[in-house]
Amino acid sequence: MSRKGDQNLIVGLDIGTSKVAVLVGEIQHDGDIEIIGLGTHPARGLKKGVVVNIESTVQSIQRAVEEAELMAHCQIQTLLCGISGSHIRSRNSKGIVGVHEEEVTTSDVERVIDAARAVAIPADQRILHILPQEFIVDEQDGIHEPIGMSGVRLETLVHMVTASVSAAQNVIKSVRRCGLEVDDLVLSQLASSYAVLQADEKELGVCLVDIGGGTTDIAIYANGAIQHTAVIPIAGDQVTNDIAVALRTPTQHAEDLKMKYACALRQLAGSDEHIEVPSIGERPAHRLTRQELAEVVEPRYDELFKLTRAELRRCGLAERIAGGIVLTGGSAKMEGLVELAEEIFHMPARIGVPQYVKGPVEIIQDPIYATAVGLLLFGYRNRSARESDLNDSGGIKNVFRRIKNWFQGNF
Numbered sequence: 292m293s294r295k296g297d298q299n300l301i302v303g304l305d306i307g308t309s310k311v312a313v314l315v316g317e318i319q320h321d322g323d324i325e326i327i328g329l330g331t332h333p334a335r336g337l338k339k340g341v342v343v344n345i346e347s348t349v350q351s352i353q354r355a356v357e358e359a360e361l362m363a364h365c366q367i368q369t370l371l372c373g374i375s376g377s378h379i380r381s382r383n384s385k386g387i388v389g390v391h392e393e394e395v396t397t398s399d400v401e402r403v404i405d406a407a408r409a410v411a412i413p414a415d416q417r418i419l420h421i422l423p424q425e426f427i428v429d430e431q432d433g434i435h436e437p438i439g440m441s442g443v444r445l446e447t448l449v450h451m452v453t454a455s456v457s458a459a460q461n462v463i464k465s466v467r468r469c470g471l472e473v474d475d476l477v478l479s480q481l482a483s484s485y486a487v488l489q490a491d492e493k494e495l496g497v498c499l500v501d502i503g504g505g506t507t508d509i510a511i512y513a514n515g516a517i518q519h520t521a522v523i524p525i526a527g528d529q530v531t532n533d534i535a536v537a538l539r540t541p542t543q544h545a546e547d548l549k550m551k552y553a554c555a556l557r558q559l560a561g562s563d564e565h566i567e568v569p570s571i572g573e574r575p576a577h578r579l580t581r582q583e584l585a586e587v588v589e590p591r592y593d594e595l596f597k598l599t600r601a602e603l604r605r606c607g608l609a610e611r612i613a614g615g616i617v618l619t620g621g622s623a624k625m626e627g628l629v630e631l632a633e634e635i636f637h638m639p640a641r642i643g644v645p646q647y648v649k650g651p652v653e654i655i656q657d658p659i660y661a662t663a664v665g666l667l668l669f670g671y672r673n674r675s676a677r678e679s680d681l682n683d684s685g686g687i688k689n690v691f692r693r694i695k696n697w698f699q700g701n702f
């Protein structure tokens with residue numbers, strides 16, 4: 292990512308099931324990020340968040356990158372890339388070590404994280420992130436910054452995210468085929484959480500639900516740290532498909548109807564507002580009310596939220612998210628969704644739009660760009676952390692080595 296060697300630029304690439312989005316951010320003197328370039332292109336070649344056709348994915352990335360380069364007047368060389376899909380697994384793990392000197396040093400923290408990562412993972416998976424939740428020095432728990440503390444024993448609890456080697460390789464390969472290098476691979480919902488969640492929500496406990504085209508990506512925070520992540524293979528594409536099947540209309544029309552008229556809660560949709568639905572083949576168009584359309588849409592979102600609620604209960608965090616539900620991603624833009632979420636989860640919900648960056652309102656205000664904006668924030672935060680301290684990419688590790696290791700087998 293350089294405007295010929297410009298270290299102040301940072302680039303995020305969100306390869307979603309519906310669209311590929313590239314954002315170029317410029318780091319300003321005060322440490323803020325200003326978005327100076329955006330490129331988007333419909334994604335072809337992905338299914339439920341996973342690359343299934345490299346050639347088509349490469350083309351989509353190339354178009355989006357060109358567009359972003361043109362707008363930002365720069366030449367992109369490296370970028371941070373989001374990754375999602377049902378192949379992602381996550382678990383919590385624990386590590387314990389003795390403190391070498393009298394106080395905890397960077398090397399102790401490195402060792403304790405290494406101890407936490409020493410768990411058996413399936414042969415086809417590799418570690419994507421090791422995200423420290425808390426450190427415990429002797430009996431004192433709830434520590435976020437243990438370096439410098441006195442003690443003899445250091446423990447850590449971490450959230451470990453693994454991904455399928457081949458799925459990650461296909462993402463990296465697609466980027467490399469465009470002549471670009473991946474700076475880091477980041478779990479999509481982790482990136483989104485950087486863009487849309489507030490610090491006090493993470494402290495209180497919050498469930499982020501990023502509803503895209505192919506997958507719904509979940510990240511749950513409590514006590515200021517990530518506690519659980521999950522991917523549900525239901526999202527906006529199914530809603531479109533439900534409309535197409537129920538109304539017997541081509542998919543493209545179903546998508547248009549969804550965007551313009553759909554509502555996730557039937558009580559909120561007018562029974563006196565009529566819409567015209569084009570039919571398949573030579574058949575004449577037919578009319579229906581917005582309420583009838585909402586009756587097709589609501590069950591799918593209802594199913595999705597109930598699956599999310601089941602996930603919350605399964606991981607034991609349902610009672611720990613006083614901050615409520617934050618909905619983001621393109622499919623969160625549906626009218627009535629906040630009301631439906633509040634009805635199902637019995638807690639407050641809101642739409643999460645990207646924050647913490649400057650730039651054109653149409654980007655900042657759009658949940659579709661949550662992941663892409665989050666990649667910039669993740670990259671910026673870890674860029675400074677990487678030089679001296681821990682980062683969110685799996686401890687003190689060289690990121691370039693991380694990327695190379697997806698192709699080697701000795702991660």
Ligand SMILES: Nc1ncnc2c1ncn2[C@@H]1O[C@H](COP(=O)(O)OP(=O)(O)OP(=O)(O)O)[C@@H](O)[C@H]1O
Nearest residue numbers: 307308309310503504505506527528620621622624
């Ligand atoms: N105004 C809208 N109302 C309802 N749905 C919308 C609206 N705008 C976009 N969508 C839906 O959002 C989805 C795309 O969202 P997004 O761009 O976040 O997905 P993605 O990141 O490409 O996919 P994924 O994250 O699943 O891999 C599509 O299914 C689209 O129909």
Ligand SMILES: [Mg+2]
Nearest residue numbers: 307503620662
């Ligand atoms: Mg997405």
